[in-house]
Amino acid sequence: MTLTGDMLIGASAVRGSAGTQRAFNPSTNAEIAEPIFGLGDAADVERAATLAAAAFDTYRSLPLATRAAFLETIAEKILALGDTLITRAHEESGLPIARLQGERGRTVGQLRLFAKVVRDGHFLKATIDPAQSRRQPLPRADLRLAKLPLGPVAVFGASNFPLAFSVAGGDTAAALAAGAPVIVKAHSAHLGTSELVGRALQQAVQAHGLPEGVFSLLIGAGRQIGEALVAHPAIQAVGFTGSRQGGLALQKIANARHQPIPVYAEMSSINPVFLLPAALAERAESIGKGFAASLALGAGQFCTNPGLVLACDGPGFASFLKATHDALAATPAQTMLTPGIHAVYQTGAQKVGATPGVETAVFGADAGDRPNAAQAALYVTDAARFLATPTLREEMFGPAAIVVRTRDLQEMLQVAEQLEGQLTATLQLGTADHADARRLLPVLERKAGRILVNGFPTGVEVCHAMVHGGPFPSTSNAMFTSVGAESIERFLRPVCYQDLPDALLPAALQQANPLGLWRMVDGALRQP
Template sequence: MTSTLTGALFIGATRRPGTHGQILAIEAATGARIQPAFGGASPADLDDACALAAAAFDPFRALPLERRAQFLEAVAQNILDLGDELVERAMQETGLPRPRIEGERGRTVGQLRLFAGVVRDGGFLDLRIDPALPDRQPLPRPDLRLRNVPVGPVAVFGASNFPLAFSVAGGDTASAFAAGCPVVVKAHSAHPGTSELVARAVAKAVADYGLPEGVFSMIFAEDRAVAQALVADPRIKAVGFTGSRTAGTAFMKIAAARPEPIPVYAEMSSINPVLLLPAALAARGAQIGTAFAASLTMGAGQFCTNPGLILVIEGEGLDDFLAAATRAITKAAPATMLTPGILAAYTRGVAALSGHDAVETVAAGAATDLKASPALFVTDAARFLARPELHEEVFGAASLVVRCPDLAAMTAVIEALEGQLTAALHMDEADHDTARGLLPLLERKVGRILVNGFGTGVEVAHAMVHGGPFPATADGRSTSVGSLAIARFLRPVCYQDLPRALLPPELQGDGAGLPRRLDGRPTL
């Protein structure tokens, strides 16, 4: 297939070659550089994108909800219409296999359609109407009406590990559009071609719907200062990011130091503790070990929700668990990682654990130059508690088992953990009391608690939380997956005694037609 890629920036409706450095994609499987080159954005390019986004904000958010929903659906359809060129380019740039990319495309399209439904539902507006009480004593009550409005233009930083679902038209962009926010995407340099194709799908929908061009821009940035300038730009009002703790906390600092600080929604770092409770372990240690290894090695372990920490109380079944996990891990084929940089970081992380005096290596796959192998390590609660470096994420298929002499030690280990995206409990009915005792602690530490499964495979749903206390995310009050993700890009505005003709349509009269609170009472 002949590439249709141009390597140009998307500055609103203009395709402009970037001249500030350049990026070449790397074929993940071979390490070879791929044409074409993608030109990096200059500060002037960034300035233009932000100016267009600011100009687009008011007209975009003023669109009728139905029109905004249709725009999201058009983006989804346009992504499907890219056909196999998108799938093949994404496979080439990421090393991920076809079923995974096709599945992720389905997820991305599904997310956009989910948010179309969220927009039509209107619940995200949180409409509230407290009608005037002119005769109230001692003072009358004015007419008060509330709705959520979008925060303003949003900067989105694509993630390397989900080239579609957490990238150019991924969850951050979909939820920001749904809220009514223009988006400036900084494309991830590991999949610039995939990014250009998807950007084309978004830009086509913007044009087809006659939206202001600044609703969407996308830049490539070879220069880290340009990415940081995007976070610092006064026209940007929120940031969506998925990536490393280093980059995420750097963005948090920049955002906090702005003359007008803004929220950063960075999803950064999680080791996702898995708790093996005694009855379950005794009953099916081997089975859990095999399932764990499958979750660990899936996609070369390149998931935010990868099970990086196993907490287990010494007892029956532990040897079976370790033996089964070791068997599966030792047999696992080496896997291509997303980028040479991620592979190098993984290799360093595994080497640090292998050589760590408080850790034993129990399983490691065969090593190769270009591919990563899974690895499993063991320590105990006392040593884990004493060595904070063991609490850090190794991105990839590496996991650490912490042997706990008793429940108190397991509890102490959980208490010592930083915030996490997920915690998984493997348990049987006889473990219920133990689990019940742990739940309040887990609720304080994580965004999602799951039973007899693993955190990998994040359902895009209304009740999903893909978030958690720092450093799992920058802002534990939010989720980046599922319909609640729209809440990140909204703020409430109150209208007092506005004449009906000036009120937003959804707040006129008694607001009929959308879910709302009348005098505090929910009304459909």
């Protein structure tokens, strides 16, 4: 497939006229010559949004089997891109080939998972409370509930996942599964990758004869396109993964609209790891090695990167630090996604290292003259300094972490209480630590969306039980997940039908149950 640098608005390839931009290779620190991408403007947003609004009622009314097949076709079209997609994503991100192949598998897996979710129909939450005409003192009307899509969704591609959280990633897959058209704003760090996947998605729309407005891909530098997209009245929800500053800016625009809309923003998290005494005494070295591997994975550019360790001083603490030090010292510097991300990481790490009362335990292997290469870093401080220095609780997006030495569990609890909302919290514990863990768990349940034991938070399974979300600022809405089958709930709302004739009801609620759904009838779950 030949790249053109065009936007994809409905069925058309549209050349942006608001300037040009080339893609960038962070490994070579140079622009990629071809193609030159045309940048869109507010008129392009208007065109894409108008098409999406026109497509909405037709798309959401399609048979569930058709919607599911469409998602599966997107997966097939992405796989059909073969090495062309992986090579381009590698050039634009600096991520290893094996990592990108795995990410492609995750992207395809998400689409196929949602195809199953759509086919089984449970997401509709079909609920029936039949009429009770003889009920005293008042009769009850026939009441039936089903969930419907909100409307067209704007999705912002993420820098750190050029496939799994981008054009056909989790937000797009969930919105399309819900029955909502999608307009994607491509991330400027992977323009060619976005066009390739966008064309695969556009082909799937055409293959199923769907309204062209079901999908569009826009390109724009700066904030103009994104702000216009969130502000457009046709857009009914936003999916975003990125910085806290970016997420809050979009939320502000969404809240200022005549009709405010939800922004599901995943923003910042330092994902604390709690090392309890028995675990440290029993296996400090293995914990240190595992932690170092998780911290440095993908140059630390994961939402779930473990950026904070809290450990009680005592047996095993020195062994944990030594094992972590040795592993990170031997970890090669890795190319970061963009020069901007690399610069922010370097500045943040230097700021932490210069903080009074913070010791630099290790700075990883020298990057030499490699551009945009990040060295792993580990810092150590005590609980008093950490609590007195709010900047130490800020996310360092990269392979750096702070170890906080606490005197005892009470001081560890004190630090935990001061943490902001997190995507994850991890407990490393032994059998003798269960009593301490019981004291920590209520705090962690208030602070995090996912709690792990004796593992590390990097690696997010795409399945039914996963929660990839959490209290602010890890996300803008702690009630939802952005990964897994439950993420479809972000783009649905309940509608109740009172005394509608059977022929006018959605198929999910008709008396004959033509979709063969499990339904809640008069408070009891009924088999089809």
